[in-house]
Amino acid sequence: MAQANDALSRIQEYRAQIDAIDKEIVGLLNARTEHSLAIRALKPDARMGLYDPRREEEIFERVYRFNEGPLYNDNLREIYKGILKVMKEMPSL
Amino acid sequence: MAQANDALSRIQEYRAQIDAIDKEIVGLLNARTEHSLAIRALKPDARMGLYDPRREEEIFERVYRFNEGPLYNDNLREIYKGILKVMKEMPSL
Numbered sequence: 001m002a003q004a005n006d007a008l009s010r011i012q013e014y015r016a017q018i019d020a021i022d023k024e025i026v027g028l029l030n031a032r033t034e035h036s037l038a039i040r041a042l043k044p045d046a047r048m049g050l051y052d053p054r055r056e057e058e059i060f061e062r063v064y065r066f067n068e069g070p071l072y073n074d075n076l077r078e079i080y081k082g083i084l085k086v087m088k089e090m091p092s093l
Numbered sequence: 094m095a096q097a098n099d100a101l102s103r104i105q106e107y108r109a110q111i112d113a114i115d116k117e118i119v120g121l122l123n124a125r126t127e128h129s130l131a132i133r134a135l136k137p138d139a140r141m142g143l144y145d146p147r148r149e150e151e152i153f154e155r156v157y158r159f160n161e162g163p164l165y166n167d168n169l170r171e172i173y174k175g176i177l178k179v180m181k182e183m184p185s186l
Binding site for chain 1: 104120122131135140160
C-alpha cells in the first residue's frame with residue numbers, strides 16, 4: 001500500500017512535468033504556425049510555389065539531426081507529418 | 094526583382110526561426126517521452142492499468158486551455174493524437 005502510494009505520487013509528479021512540457025509545445029506550435037503563415041504570404045512575391053517537397057524533406061532531415069532519443073527518427077517523422085499537414089491546411093491569416 | 098529578393102530573404106529568416114523552434118520541439122518531445130515511459134514503468138506498482146482514456150481527454154483539455162492561437166483546438170487535437178499514438182507505441186526502456 002505504501003509502495004502503491006509512492007508509485008502514484010511519482011506518477012503525479014511526472015504528469016505535472018508533462019503538463020508543463022505540453023504548455024511549451026503548444027506555444028511553440030503556435031509560433032511555428034505564425035512563421036509558416038508569414039512565409040506563405042511572402043511566397044508569391046518571392047516567385048515561389050506554395051508547396052515545396054524539398055523543404056519538407058529538409059525539415060525531416062533537420063529534425064533527425066536534432067534527435068537525441070529516446071524517440072526514433074521514424075517516430076518524429078510520424079509526429080512531424082501531422083504537424084506539417086495541419087500547417088498546410090491552415091487558412092491564411 | 095528587388096522585391097523578389099527581399100521576399101526571399103524574409104522567407105529565409107522565418108525558416109531559420111522555424112528550424113530553431115523545431116529543435117526545441119524535438120527536445121521537448123523526447124523529454125515528454127522519457128516521462129511517459131517512466132510513468133508506464135510505475136503503473137503496475139500504482140495498481141493502474143496501462144491505458145487511461147480519461148488521462149488522454151485531460152491532456153486534450155489542458156492543451157486547449159494553453160492554446161492562444163493561431164492554431165485551432167481541433168488542429169492541436171490532431172497533432173496531439175499523433176504524439177500520444179507514438180508514445181503509446183514506444184517500446185519500454
